[in-house]
Amino acid sequence: MAAKALRSGMHVHALARSTAEGSAQERVRRAVLEAQAETLQGLTVIEGDITEDGLGIDSGLLPSRIGFILHCAACVEFAPEARQLNQRVNVEGVNRVLRLAKAHRAPLVHVSTAYVAGLRQGPCMEEELEEGQAHRNAYEQSKVSGEKLVREWAISTGIPAMILRPAIVTGDSRKGIAIRFNTIYEMLRAFDLLGPAIGDQEIRIVGNPLTTKNLVPVDYVADLAWELITAGRSGTYHLTHPRPLSLCDLKKVFEELFGSNGVRFVTDDELKCAAPTRAERICHRAMAGYRSYLNAPESVFDRRNLDDTLGDRLPRAPEVDVAYFRRILEYARSRQWRGVCESAPAAAPHPQRHAGPVREYFEKFLEEKLDRALLPDVRRLSGRLCINVTGGTPSRWSVHVQDGVLREVKLNGDHGQCLFHVGESVFMQIVSGTLSPQQAFLSRRAEIDGDMELALRFITVMAQFFRRFPYVPADSSHA
Ligand SMILES: NC(=O)c1ccc[n+]([C@@H]2O[C@H](COP(=O)([O-])OP(=O)(O)OC[C@H]3O[C@@H](n4cnc5c(N)ncnc54)[C@H](OP(=O)(O)O)[C@@H]3O)[C@@H](O)[C@H]2O)c1
Numbered sequence: 001m002a003a004k005a006l007r008s009g010m011h012v013h014a015l016a017r018s019t020a021e022g023s024a025q026e027r028v029r030r031a032v033l034e035a036q037a038e039t040l041q042g043l044t045v046i047e048g049d050i051t052e053d054g055l056g057i058d059s060g061l062l063p064s065r066i067g068f069i070l071h072c073a074a075c076v077e078f079a080p081e082a083r084q085l086n087q088r089v090n091v092e093g094v095n096r097v098l099r100l101a102k103a104h105r106a107p108l109v110h111v112s113t114a115y116v117a118g119l120r121q122g123p124c125m126e127e128e129l130e131e132g133q134a135h136r137n138a139y140e141q142s143k144v145s146g147e148k149l150v151r152e153w154a155i156s157t158g159i160p161a162m163i164l165r166p167a168i169v170t171g172d173s174r175k176g177i178a179i180r181f182n183t184i185y186e187m188l189r190a191f192d193l194l195g196p197a198i199g200d201q202e203i204r205i206v207g208n209p210l211t212t213k214n215l216v217p218v219d220y221v222a223d224l225a226w227e228l229i230t231a232g233r234s235g236t237y238h239l240t241h242p243r244p245l246s247l248c249d250l251k252k253v254f255e256e257l258f259g260s261n262g263v264r265f266v267t268d269d270e271l272k273c274a275a276p277t278r279a280e281r282i283c284h285r286a287m288a289g290y291r292s293y294l295n296a297p298e299s300v301f302d303r304r305n306l307d308d309t310l311g312d313r314l315p316r317a318p319e320v321d322v323a324y325f326r327r328i329l330e331y332a333r334s335r336q337w338r339g340v341c342e343s344a345p346a347a348a349p350h351p352q353r354h355a356g357p358v359r360e361y362f363e364k365f366l367e368e369k370l371d372r373a374l375l376p377d378v379r380r381l382s383g384r385l386c387i388n389v390t391g392g393t394p395s396r397w398s399v400h401v402q403d404g405v406l407r408e409v410k411l412n413g414d415h416g417q418c419l420f421h422v423g424e425s426v427f428m429q430i431v432s433g434t435l436s437p438q439q440a441f442l443s444r445r446a447e448i449d450g451d452m453e454l455a456l457r458f459i460t461v462m463a464q465f466f467r468r469f470p471y472v473p474a475d476s477s478h479a
Contacts, residue, residue: 176331384416
């Protein structure tokens with residue numbers, strides 16, 4: 001959207017955060033260039049954070065006249081441990097954006113999601129929001145609350161608001177470009193990474209083959225959004241694909257792409273009929289966050305408002321076929337599955353230096369748990385792993401677990417059977433329970449070497465452990 005706005009001669013003020021991977025300015029410029037912007041002229045980056053009062057920005061940096069605000073920032077995490085962050089960013093953050101928009105009398109374009117429909121079945125109209133439906137996760141619920149705030153704000157202030165509801169956004173239809181590899185990419189990556197472990201075996205996955213998945217290439221989403229903004233008619237719009245894929249279609253695509261012997265969708269009961277194979281266990285663990293999206297039927301996203309508003313100007317939806325998947329897969333591989341603003345984990349750490357909060361975690365918090373079961377019902381987990389914490393003050397920690405009991409934690413011990421590489425800030429998010437280790441691994445914020453199956457078993461158990469024993473460092477700026 002920023003690339004389009006700059007192309008049309010608009011001035012874009014982009015609010016973004018600085019991270020260990022770069023300043024707000026660097027990150028936005030990289031992302032906008034990657035999205036094929038021909039020019040960065042007219043782009044101003046303002047550092048801010050929508051969870052802070054006044055969005056954490058120096059108000060003097062804002063232009064005196066704002067044409068409209070496009071609100072895109074969100075916490076797109078589905079794991080239960082992200083519940084609080086979902087609320088902070090997707091609800092309280094929206095409220096702060098609304099306050100800013102009101103102060104400037106600026107119209108708002110709010111990016112929601114088609115999945116506010118939750119577990120509703122059958123047609124869902126664009127103007128419908130809360131119809132008593134249940135949701136798959138706290139992310140969906142938080143997006144409902146955010147959308148509700150926007151609707152109430154538009155009524156109470158009389159300022160125009162447009163709500164855009166994309167389905168599952170995937171790479172550009174022509175070149176496969178994506179600036180971050182989340183949602184469906186995490187499944188693609190799991191298959192790509194685990195291909196050798198799967199070999200020729202058939203994999204049973206719990207899912208309903210008739211369920212559809214509405215995937216929309218990002219350029220189509222941006223084209224639709226741009227046309228709607230240009231048309232300037234307030235309202236709620238489904239930015240969805242008119243021809244969603246069924247899981248059956250996706251299965252064929254995965255077979256073509258990964259050359260495996262096939263995926264078979266089964267019910268929970270069918271899965272229980274035979275013990276899962278090693279390859280199945282790996283797949284199930286890797287896809288844990290997405291189970292509910294494979295199982296429950298997807299809503300039918302009615303596009304009446306979109307069709308009526310755009311009429312002849314409605315862009316043609318690109319095909320989401322094997323050739324398209326090949327393009328997005330090749331592109332993701334060419335970027336080593338790392339988003340344009342994410343840097344690679346640093347090289348091996350210096351043996352003498354170790355980080356304050358990381359050291360505290362291993363030497364105080366974890367050592368207090370020595371010779372105790374990690375979790376009451378985990379008795380069959382044994383192995384040695386090594387955690388290589390990279391970033392500002394790197395360190396390497398070996399951990400020995402025997403029959404579910406934590407036996408040893410040691411600085412600079414041996415490499416063990418599997419080695420995790422993770423940046424310090426991501427590590428602190430994981431141990432504080434705000435980011436699941438599965439999510440960190442699948443989104444490539446953590447890397448694994450060595451015995452993949454053991455690593456995935458550890459990840460599953462550790463996810464429960466971090467939820468049960470979240471770590472709050474003495475210096476809470478790391479939380
Ligand atoms: N991806 C999809 O399939 C999909 C589908 C439907 C709707 N959506 C919606 O589309 C929007 C973009 O999603 P996405 O998939 O592109 O997710 P994304 O890549 O995670 O982008 C979300 C952005 O929000 C920013 N952000 C998060 N917390 C922030 C904060 N406190 N202050 C400032 N910025 C913050 C993130 O900044 P950092 O880079 O600094 O973390 C990130 O750039 C969201 O509103 C999402 O709900 C996405």
